[in-house]
Amino acid sequence: MEYVEIGQIVSGFRERMAKLALFDPLYELQRKRQTDRQNKPIDLMELGLLTLLFFFEQKLMRNHKAGVKDLAQFLWKVTGIFIDLDEAGYEDLARQIIQTFRPTTGKKRDFAFMNWESGQPDRTYISILKANAFDLKTNTQYYTLDEDGLELIFATKEFYSEFQLSIHQLVLRKQLEKGEFEGALRQINEMRIDVEALQERMVKLEHELKRNIVSEETFGRYKELLEDIYMRLQMENEEFEELRQFVKETKDRVHAETIRQADQRPYELILRISGELEKVHGDHSILFHQSMVLKSHALSAAQESLYYTGLDSFNFDQDIGSLLFSTPLPPEAMKGVLAPFLSVEETKTWSLLTVWAEQNIVEDGTGEERDDKFLEIGGDSDELRYQTVQQKLYKLLMEQLLLTMEDSGRAELKPFIGRFETSEYSRLLRERSFYDFWIYLHQRSPLRADDSEGGQGETQGAWLDAMYALLGNRCLIVTELPDSIRVNERFTIQNMQIVWGDTDQDGA
Secondary structure (H helix, E strand, O other), X not given: OOHHHHHHHOOOHHHHHHHHHOXXXXXXXXXXXXXXOOOOEOOHHHHHHHHHHHHHHHHHOOOOOOOHHHHHHHHHHHHOOOOOOOHHHHHHHHXXXXXXXXXXXXXXXXXXXXXXXXXXXXXXXXXXXXXXXXXXXXXXXXXXXXXXXXXXXXXXXXXXXXXXXXXXXXXXXXXXXXXXXXXXXXXXXXXXXHHHHHHHHHHHHHHHHHHHOOOHHHHHHHHHHHXXXXXXXXXXXXXXXXXXXXXXXXXXXXXXXHHOOXXXXXXXXHHHHHHHHHHHHHHHHHHHHHHHHHHHHHHHHHHHHHXXXXXXXXXXXXXXXXXXXXXXXXXXXXXXHHHHHOOOOOOOOOOHHHHHOOOOOOEOOOOOEOOOOOOOOOOOHHHHXXXXXXXXXXXXXXXXXXXXXXXXXXXXXXXXXXXXXXXXXXHXXXXXXXXXXXXXXXXXXXXXXXXXXXXXXXXXXXXXXXXXXXXXXXXXXXXXXXXXXXXXXXXEEEEEEEXXXXXXXXXX
C-alpha cells in the first residue's frame, strides 16, 4: 500500500478520537460497582445518561439553577420504583455522577491516545459539565452542560431535520461566547438552510392535510403534529430574540475593543453576523406565522372536508338497507336504525274554534275592495336622498357658524356671507337650501340641543340631530337686523345677528 493512501486513511485521526473520548465518562461510570439497600446492582452508566438529559432539558428551558439536589430529585422520580435508595442515597449518586463528568480538581478530563496520523502520543481534553452559578446563602453550586456535553447528547441520538435549527442556535451562542466569528457565520448559513427546509416541509404538510385526512384518527394525528411544530417554532423564535440581544451586546463589546486596536476584522465579522441573523430571523418569523395559519385555518378546512367527505360517501342501500335485510334484527332494533332517517310525525287537524275566529272582511258596504296590505317600510327613496343632502348641508353650515363665533361669541350674517363668497363653499350661495337654514334658525330661536328630542314635533325628523348635537349644552339666539342683504340676482335675505344666550332662558 502506498504511503499517500495511508495518509488519506488516517487523516483526521485526532478529531475522531476526540469524538470517542466524549463517551469515556459514561464507560467510567459503567465500571463502578454500587448497590442499593436491597443489594441490587445500580448501572451508573444509565444514570449518567439520565443526568445528561436532565441538564440538557434545563438548558432548553433556560433554567440556570440546577444543582445536586435537583438532579437527585429527578433521578428519584425516574428510577424510584426500581432502585431502593433514600434521599441521601440519591444525593450521593448525583454527586458521584457530577464529579465523574466534572472532576473536583476543576480541570477538564483528559484522554490519552496514540495519534497514528502524526506518529506521536497525543492527549485530548473534554468538559461535559461546568459550573454555572453559586448561591452564597444556601452554599449551593449550580451546573450546566458545556460544549462537549452538548456534543455528547447529540451523539447519543439521531436528531431529525426539524431539531437541527435548535442545535445550531445553541452552537451559535457558544461560538459567539468564544469569539469564533467565522464559525458563527457558517452556523447562521446552516440555520438559513434549515429554515428553508422547514418552509418546504410546511408547504408539503399543508397539501397533506387537504389530501390525506380521511378519518378522525388521521385528523387527530395531524392536529397533534401541528401543535408540536407550533410549540417548537415558538421556542425557536424566543431563542432568536435572545440571540439578537446577545449579538447586539457582543457587537458593542467588540466595537469598544477595536477602537483601541488596529485590526477591524472582528468588528466587520460581527456586523455581518448581525445582518445575516436578522435575515434568518425574518424568514423564521414568516414560518412561525405560517404555522399559526396552518394550525387554525387549514386544520379547520380539513375537518370540514372530512365531514363533507363522509356525507358524500354515505350509501343508504349499502349502509342501512343491507344491514336491515341481511341481518335478522328485532323490531325495536330496526326502529333504532331507521329513526334518524325518518321525518318528525305531522298531523293535520281542523279546529272548531276557527268558526268563531275573527273574519277578514275584504269589502265594505259600497262593494269596493278594501286595501288590506301592510304599509311598506322605508318611504320614498327620493325623499330619503333629499333628507341626507339637507342633513350634511345643515351640519356644515352650523360648523362654519360656530367657528365664526368661537372668538367673540357672536356673528353677523352679512360678513359671514362675504367670507363664503371667497371660500370653497361659494356654490352654496346659489342654492335655496342655504337660505332655508337661516330662516329655520330664526324661526326656532332660541336653539338648544334638547329641542331636537320631541320639542319641535315629529315633523322635524331625526335628520337634524347632527346639527343640534354641535350645540352641546349651549343656547343659540338669532335676531333680525334692519338692513337686508342682496346676495345675487336671485336671493335676498334679511341680515341677522347670532349670539350665545342663557341656557336657562325659555324663549326669545
